Amino acid sequence: MTDNPFARYARLHARSLSDPEGFWGEAARQVDWIEPAKKIFDPSMGIYGRWFAGAVVNTCYNALDRHVAGGRAGQLALIHDSPLTSTVTKFTYAELLDEVRTLAAVMQDFGVTKGDRVIIYMPMVPEAVIAMLACARIGAIHSVVFGGFASKELAVRIDDAQPKLVLSASCGLEPGRIVTYKPLLDEAIRLARSKPQACIILQRPQQVCDLVTGRDHDWSELRAKAVAAKKSADCVPVLATDPLYILYTSGTTGVPKGVVRDNGGHLVALKWSMSNLYGIEPGEVWWSGSDIGWVVGHSYIVYAPLFHGATSVMYEGKPIGTPDAGAFWRVISEHDVVSLFTAPTAFRAIRKEDPDGKLLRKYDLSKFRTLFLAGERADPPTVEWAEAQLQRPVIDHWWQTETGWCIAGNPVGIGLLPVKHGSPTVPMPGYKVEVVDEAAKPLPANKTGSIVIKLPLPPCALPTLWNQDERCREAYFSEFPGYYKTADAGYLDEDGYVFVMGRTDDIINVAGHRLSTGGMEEILASHPDVAECAVLGIRDPIKGEVPCGFLVLKAGVDKASSEIERDVIALVRDKVGPVAAFKLAITVPRLPKTRSGKILRGTIKKIADGDEWSMPATIEDSRVLDEIKAALQGRV
Ligand code: COA
Numbered sequence: 001m002t003d004n005p006f007a008r009y010a011r012l013h014a015r016s017l018s019d020p021e022g023f024w025g026e027a028a029r030q031v032d033w034i035e036p037a038k039k040i041f042d043p044s045m046g047i048y049g050r051w052f053a054g055a056v057v058n059t060c061y062n063a064l065d066r067h068v069a070g071g072r073a074g075q076l077a078l079i080h081d082s083p084l085t086s087t088v089t090k091f092t093y094a095e096l097l098d099e100v101r102t103l104a105a106v107m108q109d110f111g112v113t114k115g116d117r118v119i120i121y122m123p124m125v126p127e128a129v130i131a132m133l134a135c136a137r138i139g140a141i142h143s144v145v146f147g148g149f150a151s152k153e154l155a156v157r158i159d160d161a162q163p164k165l166v167l168s169a170s171c172g173l174e175p176g177r178i179v180t181y182k183p184l185l186d187e188a189i190r191l192a193r194s195k196p197q198a199c200i201i202l203q204r205p206q207q208v209c210d211l212v213t214g215r216d217h218d219w220s221e222l223r224a225k226a227v228a229a230k231k232s233a234d235c236v237p238v239l240a241t242d243p244l245y246i247l248y249t250s251g252t253t254g255v256p257k258g259v260v261r262d263n264g265g266h267l268v269a270l271k272w273s274m275s276n277l278y279g280i281e282p283g284e285v286w287w288s289g290s291d292i293g294w295v296v297g298h299s300y301i302v303y304a305p306l307f308h309g310a311t312s313v314m315y316e317g318k319p320i321g322t323p324d325a326g327a328f329w330r331v332i333s334e335h336d337v338v339s340l341f342t343a344p345t346a347f348r349a350i351r352k353e354d355p356d357g358k359l360l361r362k363y364d365l366s367k368f369r370t371l372f373l374a375g376e377r378a379d380p381p382t383v384e385w386a387e388a389q390l391q392r393p394v395i396d397h398w399w400q401t402e403t404g405w406c407i408a409g410n411p412v413g414i415g416l417l418p419v420k421h422g423s424p425t426v427p428m429p430g431y432k433v434e435v436v437d438e439a440a441k442p443l444p445a446n447k448t449g450s451i452v453i454k455l456p457l458p459p460c461a462l463p464t465l466w467n468q469d470e471r472c473r474e475a476y477f478s479e480f481p482g483y484y485k486t487a488d489a490g491y492l493d494e495d496g497y498v499f500v501m502g503r504t505d506d507i508i509n510v511a512g513h514r515l516s517t518g519g520m521e522e523i524l525a526s527h528p529d530v531a532e533c534a535v536l537g538i539r540d541p542i543k544g545e546v547p548c549g550f551l552v553l554k555a556g557v558d559k560a561s562s563e564i565e566r567d568v569i570a571l572v573r574d575k576v577g578p579v580a581a582f583k584l585a586i587t588v589p590r591l592p593k594t595r596s597g598k599i600l601r602g603t604i605k606k607i608a609d610g611d612e613w614s615m616p617a618t619i620e621d622s623r624v625l626d627e628i629k630a631a632l633q634g635r636v
Pocket residue numbers: 123146147148149172174175179289290291294296318319320342343345346347349374375510511512513542543577578579580581
């Protein structure tokens with residue numbers, strides 16, 4: 001047998017499918033268990049079986065204590081780099097452990113125990129990481145809500161998770177603007193039916209906020225008191241199958257799905273990925289340029305690098321404008337980063353500002369080895385540009401919040417496979433990726449269809465949705481029995497490379513942020529003057545896609561349509577948050593529909609994107625498309 005990287009990969013992947021318990025049982029040796037699993041995989045548990053059944057573990061112990069005990073106490077665990085505050089703050093493993101122990105003890109004083117939920121609504125500050133790890137330490141289930149979401153989105157999550165505590169901050173920072181978190185939090189708690197017992201608020205010097213007497217507590221004061229009283233929480237043993245966190249992600253309606261991540265599978269898969277997929281050695285500096293509010297931030301800013309004994313960079317800034325398009329290169333060179341993981345949108349933005357890479361050449365990138373991209377399709381021109389500038393491998397890999405780690409990637413640690421632009425390469429261990437038609441029949445190579453994954457999913461993938469087993473079954477496991485439905489469309493080529501081309505549902509990807517157009521439509525439809533609407537993602541040179549709303553107004557509305565368009569834009573910003581990037585609403589006389597009344601979103605999108613399109617045979621009235629074309633003139 002030849003031992004080229006592809007053969008090595010193929011053997012490993014085949015073994016993960018033929019002997020999953022052997023494969024993941026071996027990977028599990030890299031984790032410190034309090035009690036080992038009774039069964040590596042128990043097919044009788046949960047919706048499709050559970051990994052590491054009966055094992056007892058603590059995630060925080062594996063992220064911090066084991067490294068402090070094992071000789072990494074003085075090594076940096078976290079580097080917080082904030083061009084927005086012009087500060088760099090560093091924590092060794094011992095320092096981070098001290099902070100986590102203290103905050104965990106503070107939370108215990110509020111009565112938080114194993115299984116309680118804690119919502120973390122915070123900007124990109126080290127305290128957010130400390131809060132996540134403190135929850136993990138005491139077996140509390142954290143739910144981080146992205147700071148770019150507004151009150152209503154936060155309220156929905158509070159109602160679903162029913163947290164005992166909310167941890168937040170006075171403000172977040174965006175270039176040129178302070179995001180006042182506290183009014184958003186207060187409004188969310190007002191809207192929510194389920195009220196948290198208390199809030200712990202980090203006062204940031206850029207803008208302090210008022211605290212609600214009896215409910216809100218000052219983070220620094222609580223910390224200082226706990227330090228003075230030498231309070232410190234020990235790790236609480238939990239089952240591998242107990243939830244570590246809930247992360248809400250866009251569903252097909254305005255109600256987000258609470259993806260549950262368990263402790264054991266998460267530990268095993270993420271630890272495996274650091275060396276085998278990303279090729280990182282313990283002690284090296286790794287940077288995931290995401291936000292802790294997204295799954296990539298959970299897995300690769302916080303957990304995986306710490307499980308691995310690496311140093312993680314947390315960046316409070318943007319790829320451009322903080323202060324320029326050299327920001328990423330500055331961070332890489334200043335902190336000796338060996339690999340960066342970010343979204344393609346960031347590179348499109350850098351490329352636009354610095355097409356010749358002049359800023360890149362100002363910095364010493366000699367330690368830098370690999371760029372990883374995910375979160376949206378990595379378009380070949382962006383990948384080619386990044387390769388040419390960096391002269392290093394640029395690796396696209398495919399992910400979902402639901403899986404918590406990579407589905408298809410290029411396992412650099414096992415051996416770099418040939419890169420095919422437009423493909424995130426090959427399935428990772430445990431993922432049997434297939435492409436099927438609507439009748440669940442497998443399609444031949446290079447034929448586009450629904451991408452599905454044969455059950456069981458590997459460790460780390462969602463066991464269920466929070467308190468919603470039925471919704472989970474229906475959303476992911478019912479359409480293609482025996483398979484997980486990714487809701488992505490694409491194909492496999494003759495070498496088994498995966499090509500992911502887009503979603504099969506109404507989810508769009510805006511600057512790497514996953515958003516539901518269905519959710520936005522619900523908001524537009526709530527406007528008193530709107531009779532009907534459709535929101536779809538249209539092509540954007542930087543963000544990949546941006547939402548565009550089409551409005552049909554009620555008869556007899558006497559307001560100018562431009563005023564209503566402004567209203568609905570403000571409404572989406574207010575209800576979803578600025579991250580929706582909803583800046584385009586267009587009034588049209590009618591929406592194109594099929595004879596059975598379905599809005600022809602695909603055709604509208606093609607017209608808006610300037611792509612070739614053909615008249616749908618089922619269209620009710622073809623003249624509507626001319627009206628759409630006319631309405632789009634000069635607007636996109
Ligand atoms: N809190 C409050 N507001 C936030 C926010 C946060 N944490 N994050 C983003 N926003 C706001 C932005 O300020 C912006 O507001 P604006 O409409 O007033 O300008 C809006 O939400 C849209 O944000 P975003 O889509 O991130 O665009 P941007 O203009 O801030 O920057 C790029 C976009 C071009 C720099 C983009 O390339 C980028 O890097 N996006 C982040 C990619 C990412 O991390 N994806 C995660 C998956 S890996």
